[in-house]
Amino acid sequence: MPSSAPGVDVLEARQLEVTFPGAAAPALRGVDLTLGDEKMIVVGANGSGKTTLIKSFLGLVPTTGGTVRVLDRDVDHIHGAVGLSTNLAEVYRLISLPIGDLVPVFAALKGGDPRELRERLHEFELDDVLGKRMHELSTGQQKLVGDLLAISFGPRLVLLDEPFDNVDFARRRRLVGRLRDLSAAVLLNTHELELLSNFGGWKLALMFEGRLFGPFRVDELDRLFLTRGTRPGALAEMTTSLGTFSITLDAGDRPMKSATSLNALVEALA
């Protein structure tokens, strides 16, 4: 069972490029990302490349440049690495059976105890999904089942794509608590800037037009500003199709915390 030693980077992308056949522009452009045993949120608008980034780490999209290493191994040559999990629905479409029958299947695939997943489903008041197949669930239920599958069975690294989409407020709060307490490295994608305040202490990266900027810290969010053009001493420079922007600390054109989305902030300054 391959897994990286403690202290070793669990995720590493170097100059990662992904261009889908026939696409006018790359989905990912020169992404560099390193994650050790820590938690990171990637914030970006729909279509910015967040899901493609996660799929690249899972080996589910063909890369057109750069390297991807997961749990200290090349993703193209990894097998049986049960320590990595994700909430992407498409990876759970293995057999058409009710969720109740799939619980022991997924537990066996990950080498875990099915009771753990049943208890989590019960905690999130999802007992009634056990008799249903995945496609019979509501969008929010599907998302939650994927989330709970991802965080069950003692993962070392969890890749979560928009884990709060269509999830009701009460369960969102419960999920936030579970994610904060999770003893695993986490890479979490979201387009919701307002969620960030729940994840103090986590790393933060911004995704825009397939490029990744950061890392910053979620705790710094109140102090981050976006400024048009280049600024000496900036934390990062964002080169985009709308121009160049600088991310600065404590002073700048617009405070990040005031934005509802990164795109809205950039477009307001452009």
Place this chain on the structure above:
Amino acid sequence: MNLWRPYTKAMLTNRALWFWAVVFMGFWLAIGAFVESQGLSLAGASLRDYATSWYAVIVLFSLSMLAVSIANSMTYGSGALAYSFRFTRLTPESYFGSVVGGSAVLGFVLSFVLIGATTGMFAVRFGSVLLPANVPALVGISLLGGVFYMALSMTLILVVINYLGLKSASFVGFVPLLFSWALGVAQSYVRLPNWLLYGSPFNDLASLLYQGFAGYPSAPVLGQANGAALDWAPLTLGIVVWTVLLTGTSLWLLRRIRVRQLEEGRQI
């Protein structure tokens, strides 16, 4: 990591598969028993020949429905398989073994349900109960048939997934059915050349099913007692060689499975 139990359960509880592989095939058996038999003087050996040829061809069609079902399932699961081979205990070999287990069980079940249907319908029509002569042989042939169709459909659909794209999946999924239909029906009416009778896995299977049910070797034309009887040994060798070749090919392709988006398969 063996998933043959959940795969077997998924196959056995697939109502659509039961409809197309059993109910729809029952309809064709009824055509054979009640419509096509009109005007034929059938009794004793001729009745057994006639009924057995229908049974053999109908089992081919039924198993090809299983092949369609497997191919369809794999187009939905390319992402799940690619992920599972990397990040779970599932290996291409154990996945293949799991589907083989389910397919063999289903091949056995379909074959024996159709034995019951054949016996029942012809008993109603002719008042004569026809029971299979060699049940152990039929068990073995049915299991092998299930595995052959599974390996064939998996090979074809993996070629689509890995190289052609899902646009072709709907059509390629029907290839086993088309071959079963063309070669099975042809053997019922036409004297096919020996190289085809022994070299085609579909005809190998039909002839062996015939021999298992009737208790004596099939003639080159199913149900017509003329021409030298077909030899079961090369027939068995033929289907086994095909199954082994397709198993090796599908495993090779499975290790290289590409992820496809379902929408890619939309035709219009």
